Amino acid sequence: MTAAGAATAALAPTLTACGGTTPGGSKKLKLIAADYGDKPANSSKKYWDDLANAFEKEHSGVKVDVEVYSWTEVDKKVADLVAAGKAPDIAQIGAYADFAAAGKLYSVDKMLSIPTQADFITGLVRAGEVHRVQYGLPFVASTRLLFYNKKLFAKAGVAKAPQTWGELQAAAVKLKAAGVKIPFGLPLGPEEAPAETFLWMLGAGGGYTDKNGAYTIASNENVDAFTWLRDELVGKDLVGGLDPARTNRQDVFDAFTRGEVGMLNGHPTLMQQAEGHGIEYEMAPLPGYKGLSTATMGVADWMMAFSQGGNRELAGKFLDFVYTKSNVLRFTGQYNLLPVTESASAAMQGDRAYEKLWQFLAGLQNAHFYPADKTSWAKISSMIKEKIGGTVRKGADPRAVLSEIDREATALEAAK
Template identity: 60%
Template sequence: MTLTLTGCGSSTGSGDVTLKLIAADYGDSKSNGSQHYWDELARAFEKKNPGIKVDVDVYSWTDVDKKVEDLVEAGKAPDLAQIGAYADYAAKGRLYSADKLLNVTTQADFTPSLAEAGEYKRVQYGMPFGASTRRLFYNKKLFAQAGIASPPRTWDDIAHDAQLLKARGVKMPFALPLGPEETQAETMQWMLSGGGGYTDSIGKYTIDSPENVKTFNWLKEKLVGKGLTGTDPAKLNRKDAFQGFADGEVGMLNGHPTLMKQAAAKGVDYGTVELPGTNGKAKATMGVADWMMAFKQGGHRVQAGKFLDFVYSDKNVEKFSGDYGLLPVTTSASQAMQADDKYTKLHGFLEQLPNAEFYPANKTSWPLISKTVKAKMGAAVGPRGNPSGVLTDIQNTAAMADNTGE
């Protein structure tokens, strides 16, 4: 029987259904791209569920969110999408809630902090898929050459160690990627380590809080202004900072688990510690999760739910996390990984996940604020930068977006 594939899934008179999934690519080369993972998973699922086919298209992170947006706008929403944001679709009533899709055991197994981050107006629509936390990475060889005996615990330690590294000729003592690629992440890490954040405990934007202003003034004066970042942060992207660390040209930087594999492949002897704060370790680290969601348009709630229960089985969650250097999004898979010595270097990241703080992805205004942060924060710490002014501008944009959006 031939099935016609359409953007919103298809079904035939016999009851056979084809689910359409659009997913993001986590691979760093064609050989380990996510298409391989999904194709293998889909075939295994189809063997157990003969009436359901799964058709998966994988796109780069540069394109995937826009691809889904275009399909939805054209009235051809996929049945499932694994992308970066869910709130706007939830707000417009386009998504099934998680409890309408997953069996109770599957939904209850999500790490609580991740499940909560997937809620829009207290209902879970975003199902976490792939997570990470952040730690400070340091190059042990460069530290030893500079006479630094232990990794930094406070901001003063960072500035002191960066000076020693600079004196030894290290190209980038502290890499500060505030270029357009992932500025919103580096910004949030520094906000948290300074006792601030994008929002307060009730979800109201606090971008220009005294804590955040103090943090970015410190970066401007104590790191960038003293030449300890080695390059203009506004022009440094995360990808290039990670590559610099793998090439042995960076003394320290904030990073996520993917950097471990990259550094190890180049033979870099590195260590990681919790993010330093003003007077000790930071109050929290940043957590990042990407999201799986199911669109209502195709009407395949039952079939999509069956597939998602399969996707989130322990074996499959562990495989995906292991293949791509990410943290499992379920409690049971996290416990299995913590008990496995093979993942020792991931344990520090994993232990931080339950208390990590996430982007305010449950706010429909967040994509605009993220875009604004990317455009403005790099220049804020430059020679002519004005951290207070820039943070106030972004706060005003956020307040206006909230007033007209949610």
């Protein structure tokens, strides 16, 4: 349910903004948000409408205008409005860095109260910074675990979840021998290739960047990860005959809910989908190259406040309201996502109603995130979606593909 890509801000002159003062003298706030629902009955529109109404009751004369769009269109919608000089006061979308670099956003310290700022999980604050100034407000987050089908594991004689890639391959071999259609689901198609890519990089001790933030896409560890996938998983026909480059995340999620997949890497929303189809599953920490992966991948979606309308004070008050513990828990609980504040995380950890999310929550404090602070990331993410699946095809050269992406990333950073 997280954004697949990043919005690209156009550098247009400031014109008329959406927010501001209405003819009647009341203050108006414009919010555009992404829809986390998969049908009208669970659309995020109801959440935002209820939240806006509650805020209006506490602030006489204020009107909050809410528009909710699907993930396939929300980033472009906001970018187009910014380009036309009609930016919303607040947007909840997939990325913020381009807008921050273009000078379009208020910094967080100019808007939020100190208690709200202090409540964010530290790692997520860092992920929202550009040149050490926070512009991106994390909205929701997720981490990943290994999901496996209990009945298929029992049928294949696999006694426990794998902890290493070698054990993962051995389990996949048994699942294949037992007639399981897709022993391991490997989605390197365009829907969410950067996430699946990141998981395997981290499992090998690599990643997109080093500790100083420099791109390391073609590191030996990353090359080793995709060489292993090419030779030991895809090359041994353990992905169900599918072409990972054309296989999207939702493809394998749907196959898992049909009982066709032995195991796959999944985020919290897969729980609800699997349970809705009567699939008996378990979750386990992600296996790594030589042992359980010591690094967890986190994905965050973002909120930001645009400065075009000059609505800094009202936007700040509304965002303080958005990030109250009860409001954060209401949204994350509805969609099986992780809260981004310490207070809501502590409440979730202390409530057995959220027990299934505890494993995901445990990895969030030390999770590694996309380099979303880089304006180059939008283009690099698109390159990964286009090219990374080719690394695991027969005869492919993972180092060549990763080096091509790395060169482009380095060049984009040098050109800033």
